[in-house]
Amino acid sequence: MSTLSTAVHIVAQEDVHKRDRAEVLLVCWERTGSDTFTVNALWPSQHSFYQTADGLYDPLLFVETVRQNVPLISHIGYDVPIDHHLIWQDFTCEVNPSALQIADAPAVIELRVSCSRVIRRGSRMAALTMDVVALRDGVLLGTARARFTSNPPALYRRLRGSYGDLDRALAAALPPAPPVDAELVARARESDVVLSASDFPHRWLLRSDTAHPILFDHPVDHAPGMLLLEAARQAAQALSSSTGLASVRLDAKFSRYVELDTPCWILAEAELPDLTGRPRAAITALQAGETAFSCSVACQAPALSRVA
Template structure:
């Protein structure tokens, strides 16, 4: 039996995929974890020199690796830090992050990352974790890399099924998925290939339909009954690139809120507008709507 709580945080091995809710072990970024005290943890990660989706550009790591690293830390600490059983769902309320562009350069070896995590606002129901907030300072080789803050809820299977109603049936949710819409220009949204584009153009400028490709090996690493959070974050990133085109923007931060589940059975519309430029860069507001409701919002900062 592997006792992960005793694992040295610098161990050069990956966390088993089940603890970060991934089907492919190759997609696991986390390498170790350690409890430092009450609600305080150290997590280590490794960013590869090349990634099939979050690939390097202009000699820099993709900043979305930070978001995915934090996403993986959510189930890891839920299961190992707070004894949440497998089968419980962790649902994002919000995710905010910033990154230092100067710390993003690719080296001759993978980047060794540390996440210094402080948890607060811990809520329990019937003795089980129901929600918490994570504030994270990230370092690379001991130097500041960025910060992140996120809050999520943890839902037991019976609660999740009750909240989701008819959408909890995975097979039916997948069967009702809208046809995959044609991609926008990969170059305009900061991508090199059409298969990785998550936006489809509409008749209105800066308004796109979300492309839900259930066969995408990274964004849909395993079957789910609603659009995953990382898909929405990627849509926000691509929408920011598109509205700032032809400037090749470097995304340095994002403030995002998840208001409702994004379902497969109806188009989800992504709209963007430039809010202005300040000392940290240009801010772009991205809004996702479905069935006439706002389902996701993000403010993306780009330099």
């Protein structure tokens, strides 16, 4: 394990697994304890994919910020090699809409990260739980918890079988079907829609566009976790048939890999409101008759989301 250091370090692009430097949200990090870290992020006033609405940042920009911490903390905190595969098991997050207001200058986000339930395979980290508390100008912006595993290349290839061949997996990927109307899922561009219509109500086909510059920033042999979370957000939006809802809480479980060569169905069902009265939707990804991903999405109405 890396030794404790109070020095502040600049985030290296490779440590967040992004090919496009412009998509790196994390700026610097500092180790504050054996399993605790402080990471600073910078949010641009506008983002090409995580777009603003009602004068607020997209809540999934917070999710992507947390996601970038998964590889960063693994590499700088637990000496996980760059070529190891990091796979989500569970992910929960909640954002505070009152801290998402867009200002003229980029937003500086402080992330306090603590790690627990660390499992090691020999000297290497094999799994851990990461808790994140995010602050903006001293105000709570959001919290998140992620449980993920780290698999060396040889083990990953054994787990994935023929799907472990990246070139083969990408060559076999189904072409994305036509998108649903972008307005239905609160998207400005059809290219950012990840759902395709079906003959059944509240059921869509997942669009895995491997050419998408953000969701497939770097080649992967399965549907990325951020694609599935975006599908959950869009399905919850489509189910509500109300414009401008913000997905303020996600409770997700990643049960199986979602393959690129097989249709994956996204199902949405209304749940009872949460304890604060926010509407919720239960989203399920089914592939080959098996549940691969499930997510409860709690939303907040535009009138409640706006900041005075």
